[in-house]
Amino acid sequence: xxxxxxxxxxxxxxxxxxxxxxxxxxLNHDAMYWYRQDPGQGLRLIYYSQIVNDFQKxxxxxxxxxxxxxxxxFPLTVTSAQKNPTAFYLCASSLRDWxxxxxxxxxxxxxxx
Amino acid sequence: GQNIDQPTEMTATExxxxxxxxxxxxxxxxxxxxxxxxxxxxxxFLSYNVLDGLEEKGRFSSFLSRSKGYSYLLxxxxxxxxxxxxxxxVSPSNDYKLSFGAGTTVTxxx
Numbered sequence: 047x048x049x050x051x052x053x054x055x056x057x058x059x060x061x062x063x064x065x066x067x068x069x070x071x072x073l074n075h076d077a078m079y080w081y082r083q084d085p086g087q088g089l090r091l092i093y094y095s096q097i098v099n100d101f102q103k104x105x106x107x108x109x110x111x112x113x114x115x116x117x118x119x120f121p122l123t124v125t126s127a128q129k130n131p132t133a134f135y136l137c138a139s140s141l142r143d144w145x146x147x148x149x150x151x152x153x154x155x156x157x158x159x
Numbered sequence: 160g161q162n163i164d165q166p167t168e169m170t171a172t173e174x175x176x177x178x179x180x181x182x183x184x185x186x187x188x189x190x191x192x193x194x195x196x197x198x199x200x201x202x203x204f205l206s207y208n209v210l211d212g213l214e215e216k217g218r219f220s221s222f223l224s225r226s227k228g229y230s231y232l233l234x235x236x237x238x239x240x241x242x243x244x245x246x247x248x249v250s251p252s253n254d255y256k257l258s259f260g261a262g263t264t265v266t267x268x269x
Contacts, residue, residue: 088163088259089202089246104256136201144257145189145250150201 048073052137052151059124059131060159067122067154069137075149076142078120082106083134083153092135095120096143124156132157161185161258165247170266171237179232179263181247189250193221193232196244196262205232205245234265242267 050071059065071078077096081089091104095114109128114120120139124131134155138148162184171177183191190209194202206214208223208230220233234241247260 086167086261088261089248090259091256094256134199144252144255147192147204147207148194148202148257150203152201153199155199 050137050139050149050151052135052154054154055152057154057156058159059156062126064123064125065156067124067135067137067156069120069122069151070118071120071139071149071151072118073139073141073149074117075139076117077140077144077146078114079138079140079148080104080110080112080120080122081136081138083136089136092122161249161251163247163249163258163260165245165260165263167261168264168266170268172268173237173239175237177234177237177265179234179245179247179265181230181232181260183228183230183247183249183258183260185228185249185251185258187251187255188225189252191221191223191230192248192250192257193230194246194248196246197242198244202246237267239267239269241265 053068079094080092090106092110093112095101111123136153137151140146165181193205196202206221213222218235223230244262244264246262248257
């Protein structure tokens with residue numbers, strides 16, 4: 047079955063530590079996205095990529111980094127510069143661009159120890 | 160900037176009907192999406208409207224009025240499993256990112 051897989055489901059970060067969230071899709075989608083979800087707020091875009099080896103900052107990119115070395119994979123690193131990382135992180139993909147529906151992964155809940 | 164508004168919470172009884180409104184102000188319009196999200200899970204696609212009118216899909220229907228910047232999601236014959244958050248998202252264009260509303264949490268009571 048085609049889909050989008052995020053791991054881990056739960057992640058804990060110590061102060062000063064970088065952590066990486068995995069996102070893999072086998073839908074053959076060109077575009078991939080990372081969103082952050084906080085209680086009572088809409089999804090906020092962190093980074094997105096519409097083609098391999100290219101990505102763009104979203105609304106809240108500070109303290110995060112990404113790579114897109116393969117079409118299937120779009121990992122997100124939460125760096126120590128992100129001072130308030132506790133949130134639910136969602137990865138998504140779409141066939142090509144913004145006008146198409148998104149397929150979401152099951153999410154990663156990141157908490158700070 | 161883009162602005163998407165929807166109510167924070169709604170409560171209804173099992174078997175009833177609930178209407179979730181979404182108003183938007185965006186620079187351009189390329190379509191409106193509704194997603195359902197159960198707590199701690201991924202959002203799943205419910206509907207897409209790009210032309211004015213009503214789109215019906217089983218117990219769920221979605222309406223769009225582009226001139227009014229308005230959409231609603233209608234949930235009929237409510238079931239307990241419909242308790243979830245419903246997200247409205249607008250695509251201003253193919254070249255610009257989606258804007259999401261904060262979501263409406265619907266609680267279905269027995």
